[in-house]
Amino acid sequence: MSVSAFNPQASVFDSFSGAVDFIFSPRDEVGVGGEVGGLGQVAEFLWTHVWISALALAVAVALTLPIGVYLGHRGSGELLAVAIGNAGRAIPELALIALMIAFVGVGVLNVTIALLILGIPPILTNAFVGIRQVDRDAVEAARGVGMTEFEVIARVELPLAVPTIMGGVRTAAIAIIATATIAPLAGVLTLGDFILNFNVYGDDGLLAGAILVALLALVVELLLAGLQRLLTPRGVMLQREAARAAA
Amino acid sequence: MEVGTAARQEAGEALSVEFREATKRYPGADRDAVERLSLEIPAGDICVLVGPSGCGKTTAMRMANRMVEITEGDIVIGDRSVRDRSPAELRREIGYVIQQIGLFPHRTIAQNIATVPGLIGWDRARAEARAIELLELIGLEPELGERYPAQLSGGQQQRVGVARALAANPGVMLMDEPFGAVDPINRERLQNEFLRLQADLGKTILFVTHDIDEAIKMGDRIAVMRIGGRLAQYATPAELLMAPADGFVEDFVGADRALKRLALMRVSDIDLWQAPLAHVGQATGEVRAKLHGAEVPYALAIDSERRPLGWLSDADLRQETVPARPDTSPDPVLDERDVMRDALSDLLQAETRYAPVVDGEGRIAGVLSVEIISEFLTSDEALTEEHSAAERPLG
Amino acid sequence: MVGALVSVVPLAQGDGFFRERDEADCVQSNDTVCLDWALDNADRYVSPTLEHLLLVGVSVAAGLVIALGLSVLSHRRRWLMPAFLATTGVIYTIPSIALFLLLLPISGRGTTTALIALTLYTLQIIYRNIVTGLANVPDAAKDAGRGMGMTDRQLFWRVEMPLAVPEIIAGLRIATVSTVAIATLAVFAGAGGLGDVIYTEGVQAGVFKTAIVVGSAIAIAMAIAFDVVYIGAQRLLSPWRQVRPV
Known part of the structure; x- marks a missing residue:
């Protein structure tokens, strides 16, 4: 395979400063002609990486969340929810993309579908578990004061399940971003191109790609953690803090 | 419950417990959790710490086995200060029972009971034999030793909790609301079983409860505590009920304290009056003569076995001899072993002044x-006039 | 796909020449999965599979040992726990392919780098589960243990850890199954494994379908096999959870 052997003489510091340099300033291609690297190309790949991930995540949430919440509310389909969650962990992302390339084909649409499939298991499982774990007394009390089933879900179960549901969304987001890294295999040029096309970008590009992907994942995780805080009702937050303090 | 002789012979020697101005102050708290508590508990007695929640009774109890460290003062068990002992070693010599029981879910019942024997290095065979012996002592089938806690009912688990505390024959036991999580019917059964057990074992027991009725029932001595861990009164149940030290104690023991006092005694504990007795067929003249100056102004007809037949009315006494069927029934007839409170209730319900x-x-x-x-x-x-807790009528 | 294969197989029986030619054709045309070819060349998948097992086994074992060490430390010094959780959490967030490559300048290409990265991943799952397991130990059991004179160490190893075993095994199960999947990416750290079959022999070799399917199938089968083993281990190691009240 065409991955770098990494120059053993180069110091760790040199490697990383080379990668940082690759991000900020364009340079000549390792092979023949053209320029690679630099903020322009980084921005282009980053944008593709972000929008295809965001699209896949949004569709996965839109398709899966209602099903998970409904199953959790009904308390049925536990085996299904758990089995899909387990299957999601067992299927290697590399295998998913490779199988797609081999039997479905390449291209933006296929990649988006593969990514959103990858996002489904954690969202479904966490939505199911989150709703299921809501204090049954609170649900009974809600019915007792005359809420309809829809109101029970919207006003009691969903708010109380926010932390668990968002945990699933975060896991899905990270899995999608990670897998989008190998999307260039299927012809979609994300940040992973720096990693996979070593012949073009060289050692510095490879490491730069790794740094960018890692940063992107961390930033998205932080943003979603912030979103989770915003969505979590204050009472639930206080309850969790109290439980933590007690432990 | 059968108490095996083996258990009696093996029982560890009960030790006295003395709190000497024991104080607990938590850092940052504006007042003491327990303030200069002094109590002397004679060996073999049950001392109940009772008071409203937050009064420091559990804290006080937990100072005795150093689950809570003493800030000032001392607690002496036997003749040794608990402060001179290593906490782990001390605790292995003191039985410990808590409301939530705290059985180890991953160990069988027998393994649970054998916990302290295991810690102090008994060999397996001896620990196992001890577990079986204790299961019998608390009235459970030895086969239950193989089960896990989740397979036992709440009452059974609570008994196992007591057995576990007894395993290494401690001289002193600490019991923190041990029957608090059990339903009232089972609680009474467990209390009675425990009192019967205690009659044979004679441990020194510190017993914490918030329930004054339980305190009165279980305690040889009762320490009533008020918020801030201060001792309001330390007395026997009778003294507490009949002479509360102050308004707080009076309120705490309740308005029905006289009735509670009566629940602690049997009819035989009191000096009864005597009614003039009349044998069937006896001349009524002799009976009328006895009525002058008698404690009870009515004559009671009895049969040849001295069993009461009824009260003689004026009409009965106007006959020649005492009739076999007097006008007035003797009911209610009380047994001298009856609890006094129940006897009073019978008297009031029958609307009679006197009962044989x-x-x-x-x-x-x-x-x-x-x-x-x-x-x-x-x-x-x-x-x-008082019985020890283990000899009292079981209400 | 399977139907086409089955129709070819009877013809090929007993005739070495045709059989070889059919297989060669199949590989040549790359229209479908060449199961016969794969079976005849099964030996070429043995060492990637063993490499993969090694990567998973060593990293999960190392993760367990390190996570246990961390949990002992954070049990004694509570303030360490949030720090450990945050650190392992951040590492877990980094996509695996990026982590493999970020380690390249530090630990070089090869199995060592892959093992470091995979171990770091398992750490988050296993440590979090140990922490949860320990937190779920009933307070009453801890209080009773202490009240009967257990030292902190005895309480930890005789009561708290055994009661956390189901959670720990659940963590090992998730960690192992995830690691089987993630380890396919170890190919980017030059550590071989089934990723070598899927990526190098499959995707890079002109999208050779047989290699992609066989590599993926072995990885998924391995994950399922581990899952089953763990379910058994869970039953075996926590008998008190199997009982029903009578």
């Missing part, structure tokens, strides 16, 4: 009246 009291064979022993009871309650006797 019979012994175990049904023979007349005396007469009880509401007056006797109220006189008793205002006498010094009510303060002192």
Whole structure:
């Protein structure tokens, strides 16, 4: 395979400063002609990486969340929810993309579908578990004061399940971003191109790609953690803090 | 419950426990959790710490095995200060029972019971034998030793909790609301079983509860505590009920304290009055003569076995001889082993002033009246006449 | 796909020449999965599979040992726990392919780098589960243990850890199954494994379908096999959870 052997003489510091340099300033291609690297190309790949991930995540949430919440509310389909969650962990992302390339084909649409499939298991499982774990007394009390089933879900179960549901969304987001890294295999040029096309970008590009992907994942995780805080009702937050303090 | 002789012989020697101005102050708290608590608990007694929640009773109890460290003062068990002992070693010599039981879910019942024997290095065979012996002592099938806690009912688990505390024959036991999580019917059963057990074991017991009725039932001595861990009164149940030290204690023991006092005694504990007795067929003239100056102004007809037949009315006494069927029924006939509170209740329900009291064979022993009871309650006797907790009537 | 294969197989039986030619054709045309070819060349998948097992086994075992060490430390010094959780959480967030490559300048290409990265991943799952397991130990059991004179160490190893075993095994199960999947990416750290079959022999070799399917199938089968083993281990190691009240 065409991955770098990494120059053993180069110091760790040199490697990383080379990668940082690759991000900020364009340079000549390792092979023949053209320029690679630099903020322009980084921005282009980053944008593709972000929008295809965001699209896949949004569709996965839109398709899966209602099903998970409904199953959790009904308390049925536990085996299904758990089995899909387990299957999601067992299927290697590399295998998913490779199988797609081999039997479905390449291209933006296929990649988006593969990514959103990858996002489904954690969202479904966490939505199911989150709703299921809501204090049954609170649900009974809600019915007792005359809420309809829809109101029970919207006003009691969903708010109380926010932390668990968002945990699933975060896991899905990270899995999608990670897998989008190998999307260039299927012809979609994300940040992973720096990693996979070593012949073009060289050692510095490879490491730069790794740094960018890692940063992107961390930033998205932080943003979603912030979103989770915003969505979590204050009472639930206080309850969790109290439980933590007690432990 | 059968108590095996083996358990009796093996019972560890009970030790006295003395709190000497024991104080607990938590850092940052504006007042002491327990303030200069002094208590002397004679060996073999049950001392109940009772008070409203937050009064520091559990903290005080937990200072005795150093689950809570003493800030000032001391606690002496036998003749050794607990402060001179390593906490782990000390705790292995003190039985410990808590409301939530705290059985180890991953260990079998027998393994749970054998916890302390395991910690102090008994060999496996001895620990196992001890576990089986204790299972029998608390009235559970030895086969239950193989089960896990989740397979036992709440009452069974609570008994196992007590057995586990007894495993290494501690001289002293700490019991923190041990029957608090059990339903009232089972609680009473467990209390009674425990008192019977204690009659044989004679441990020194510190017993914490918030329930004054449980305190009165279980305690040889009761320490009533008020918020801030201060001792309000330390007394026997009778003294507490008849002479509360102050308004706080009076409120805490409740408005029905006289009735509670009566629940601690049997009819035989009181000096009964005597009614003139009339044998069937006896000349009524002799009976009328006895009525002059008698404690009870009515004559009671008895049969040849001295069993009460009924009260003689004026009409009965106008006959030649005492009739076999007097006009007035003797009911209610009380047993001298009855709990005094129940006897009073019978008297009041029957709307009679006097009730004959019979012994175990049904023979007349005396007469009880509401007056006797109220006189008793205002006498010094009510303060002192007392059974130990293990010998009291089980209500 | 399977139907086409089955129709070819009877013809090929007993005739070495045709059989070889059919297989060669199949590989040549790359229209479908060449199961016969794969079976005849099964030996070429043995060492990637063993490499993969090694990567998973060593990293999960190392993760367990390190996570246990961390949990002992954070049990004694509570303030360490949030720090450990945050650190392992951040590492877990970094996509695996990026982590493999970020380690390249530090630990070089090869199995060592892959093992470091995979171990770091398992750490988050296993440590979090140990922490949860320990937190779920009933307070009453801890209080009773202490009250009967257990030292902190005895309480930890005789009561708290055994009661956390189901959670720990659940963590190992998730960690192992995830690691089987993630380890396919170890190919980017030059550590071989089934990723070598899927990526190098499959995707890079002109999208050779047989290699992609066989590599993926072995990885998924391995994950399922581990899952089953763990379910058994869970039953075996926590008998008190199997009982029903009578």
